[in-house]
Amino acid sequence: MLDRRNKTLTTISILILALIMLPLVLVVITSFNNESSISLPIKGFTFSWYANIFQEPDFITGFETSLVVALIASGLALLIGIPAVYALTRYHLQHASWFQSFFLSPTLIPEIVIGFALYQAVVINLRTPVFISLIIGHFLLCLPYVIRLITASMLLMDSHIEEAGWICGCSPQKGFFLIVLPNIKTSIIAAFMMCFINSFNNIPISLFMNGPSITMLPPAILNYLQNNYDPTVSAISVLLMVFTALMMFLVEKAIGIKKITE
Amino acid sequence: MADLEVQNLAKSYDGKTKVLKDISFSVKNGEFVSILGPSGCGKTTTLRIIAGLIPETSGQVLVDNKDITKVPVYKRNFGMVFQSYALFPHLSVFENVAFGLKTRKIAKSEIKEKVAAMLELTGLSDLADKFPAQLSGGQQQRVSLARALIIDPELLLMDEPLSNLDAKLRLKMREEICRLQKKMKMTVLFVTHDQQECFAISDKVLIMKQGHIDQFDTPQTIFHHPRTEYVARFIGYDNFVPVSPNSCQDNYHVKAGETVLTTTEDCLNAKVLTIRPENIVLDLKEATQNTFDGKIINREYLGQSFKYTVESKLGEFKVEEARQKMRSSGDEVTLTLPAKHLHPLSE
Numbered sequence: 001m002l003d004r005r006n007k008t009l010t011t012i013s014i015l016i017l018a019l020i021m022l023p024l025v026l027v028v029i030t031s032f033n034n035e036s037s038i039s040l041p042i043k044g045f046t047f048s049w050y051a052n053i054f055q056e057p058d059f060i061t062g063f064e065t066s067l068v069v070a071l072i073a074s075g076l077a078l079l080i081g082i083p084a085v086y087a088l089t090r091y092h093l094q095h096a097s098w099f100q101s102f103f104l105s106p107t108l109i110p111e112i113v114i115g116f117a118l119y120q121a122v123v124i125n126l127r128t129p130v131f132i133s134l135i136i137g138h139f140l141l142c143l144p145y146v147i148r149l150i151t152a153s154m155l156l157m158d159s160h161i162e163e164a165g166w167i168c169g170c171s172p173q174k175g176f177f178l179i180v181l182p183n184i185k186t187s188i189i190a191a192f193m194m195c196f197i198n199s200f201n202n203i204p205i206s207l208f209m210n211g212p213s214i215t216m217l218p219p220a221i222l223n224y225l226q227n228n229y230d231p232t233v234s235a236i237s238v239l240l241m242v243f244t245a246l247m248m249f250l251v252e253k254a255i256g257i258k259k260i261t262e
Numbered sequence: 263m264a265d266l267e268v269q270n271l272a273k274s275y276d277g278k279t280k281v282l283k284d285i286s287f288s289v290k291n292g293e294f295v296s297i298l299g300p301s302g303c304g305k306t307t308t309l310r311i312i313a314g315l316i317p318e319t320s321g322q323v324l325v326d327n328k329d330i331t332k333v334p335v336y337k338r339n340f341g342m343v344f345q346s347y348a349l350f351p352h353l354s355v356f357e358n359v360a361f362g363l364k365t366r367k368i369a370k371s372e373i374k375e376k377v378a379a380m381l382e383l384t385g386l387s388d389l390a391d392k393f394p395a396q397l398s399g400g401q402q403q404r405v406s407l408a409r410a411l412i413i414d415p416e417l418l419l420m421d422e423p424l425s426n427l428d429a430k431l432r433l434k435m436r437e438e439i440c441r442l443q444k445k446m447k448m449t450v451l452f453v454t455h456d457q458q459e460c461f462a463i464s465d466k467v468l469i470m471k472q473g474h475i476d477q478f479d480t481p482q483t484i485f486h487h488p489r490t491e492y493v494a495r496f497i498g499y500d501n502f503v504p505v506s507p508n509s510c511q512d513n514y515h516v517k518a519g520e521t522v523l524t525t526t527e528d529c530l531n532a533k534v535l536t537i538r539p540e541n542i543v544l545d546l547k548e549a550t551q552n553t554f555d556g557k558i559i560n561r562e563y564l565g566q567s568f569k570y571t572v573e574s575k576l577g578e579f580k581v582e583e584a585r586q587k588m589r590s591s592g593d594e595v596t597l598t599l600p601a602k603h604l605h606p607l608s609e
């Protein structure tokens with residue numbers, strides 16, 4: 001048996017965990033500060049910065065837009081990514097690895113460049129509405145996560161179970177829904193979470209499409225911070241953390257990964 | 263259940279090398295036919311073409327004289343048991359077995375009834391709510407069989423269904439498959455590379471060699487009259503005596519080196535003679551024909567018997583002899599090859 005009570009390793013783990021948690025804890029603490037600057041130690045306790053969030057229309061509309069964009073972009077990435085991966089892993093396509101690299105390529109390019117390129121090409125030259133461009137940008141951001149996670153689980157799945165379904169009288173189209181999808185459910189959920197979080201928190205791409213007509217939450221926070229250095233930003237960060245955690249919890253609960261992995 | 267006929271089936275995966283070359287055979291209603299051959303000879307390919315999982319390169323598959331070659335897999339109404347069982351991991355045992363009925367849009371109450379009966383028949387009633395990951399290999403195998411049988415298939419295809427089980431369980435499952443086959447009067451095509459297994463359960467055995475059929479007969483015929491050296495080797499004929507070219511004196515006497523050997527079968531076109539190790543007799547006093555001297559050079563203990571390697575002027579022979587007497591390396595013996603057990607082979 002391995003001795004799992006290695007002191008050095010335990011210490012390192014705790015240190016790393018502390019390093020990750022520390023900024024979060026600081027943000028939470030500063031959000032309750034009754035002084036009008038983000039500083040430590042805090043002098044007193046107040047909820048007023050949380051109330052202040054709702055006085056800023058940019059935060060409210062920004063939240064709504066970011067939520068809608070993240071949901072649509074993640075959904076689109078799944079809708080296009082899953083069939084693409086299915087084709088890449090199940091059919092012996094020529095140049096399959098080339099396609100694989102192509103789908104993953106957005107990860108290689110700095111997001112700010114993608115944002116700028118999209119702004120140049122799609123918004124300025126093609127005169128596409130900003131909202132559509134935003135969706136395209138965030139979709140590109142999400143797609144690689146879908147491709148990676150779904151490919152991994154598609155390769156792990158025994159391809160004979162699909163064939164068994166066909167033999168049982170299921171057409172390949174029906175089999176995809178009745179057999180393939182349920183068996184890659186866990187990674188679909190994981191991919192959705194990755195997509196959603198990354199899209200929702202994205203600044204570089206959203207920055208370019210941030211116009212008078214459309215406000216995204218992260219650029220709105222950035223914008224606010226440039227003019228007011230007060231704990232409202234801490235407060236909204238805490239709310240976002242809670243929101244994201246709650247959302248993940250609900251998604252996991254609703255789809256129930258536990259039942260199959262038990 | 264139905265008749266199956268395969269005509270001139272050929273298959274090439276890459277357009278160059280032929281994995282199957284001109285396979286033709288038929289399986290009658292209610293027959294249990296095995297395809298036997300070493301790994302890589304094309305057994306799985308044959309089965310998958312019949313199932314409709316992969317396209318043939320040329321040839322036809324007929325069921326009850328109807329050409330089904332172009333019918334897609336999901337409309338063929340066959341059952342198939344995979345080597346890896348291929349159960350649906352996300353469905354319970356009950357749902358796995360019910361799957362084929364659900365896709366056929368059968369009423370819920372009828373599904374429930376039929377599945378319950380099938381689980382009973384295969385001894386799975388207690389496991390209905392379990393998931394595949396919670397089952398042992400033997401249990402998974404049974405679920406796989408139940409899932410294939412529930413739709414009352416015209417043909418049951420099995421690809422090495424027992425090869426992932428341990429020896430004891432394999433024997434038990436084998437008997438169970440036999441029992442179900444008889445009971446349901448199934449037409450079965452069973453793929454295996456295990457000779458004992460397939461001789462024990464099959465009405466007919468199809469022996470495959472590199473994409474073509476070497477012999478298709480009852481187990482008894484194959485056992486006593488292998489058609490080729492390849493078949494003979496596959497089913498335990500260890501001894502092969504090359505015949506001198508054009509040495510056939512009449513239809514029952516042939517020369518191997520300078521020794522004249524007598525057979526009871528026509529040996530006119532024989533290239534080699536073959537005999538099983540347990541049919542060779544050592545030190546037979548009244549021997550008058552097919553007898554010559556040898557020397558023991560090796561001994562193996564087989565439990566019920568000993569297996570000797572004997573050196574002689576006709577080459578090395580493997581001889582199996584009951585346990586009562588034990589001989590040692592270096593002992594001088596006379597070998598007798600009884601004519602009725604000495605089979606001439608023409609290829």
Ligand SMILES: Nc1ncnc2c1ncn2[C@@H]1O[C@H](COP(=O)(O)OP(=O)(O)O)[C@@H](O)[C@H]1O
Nearest residue numbers: 275276281299300301302303304305306307308
């Ligand atoms: N999908 C495939 N693509 C290319 N060659 C294959 C494929 N499947 C099998 N083969 C080749 O066809 C031959 C027969 O394979 P198979 O039918 O699986 O043999 P068996 O089941 O008797 O072991 C082998 O040489 C194998 O390498």
Ligand SMILES: [Mg+2]
Nearest residue numbers: 302305306307
């Ligand atoms: Mg095989």
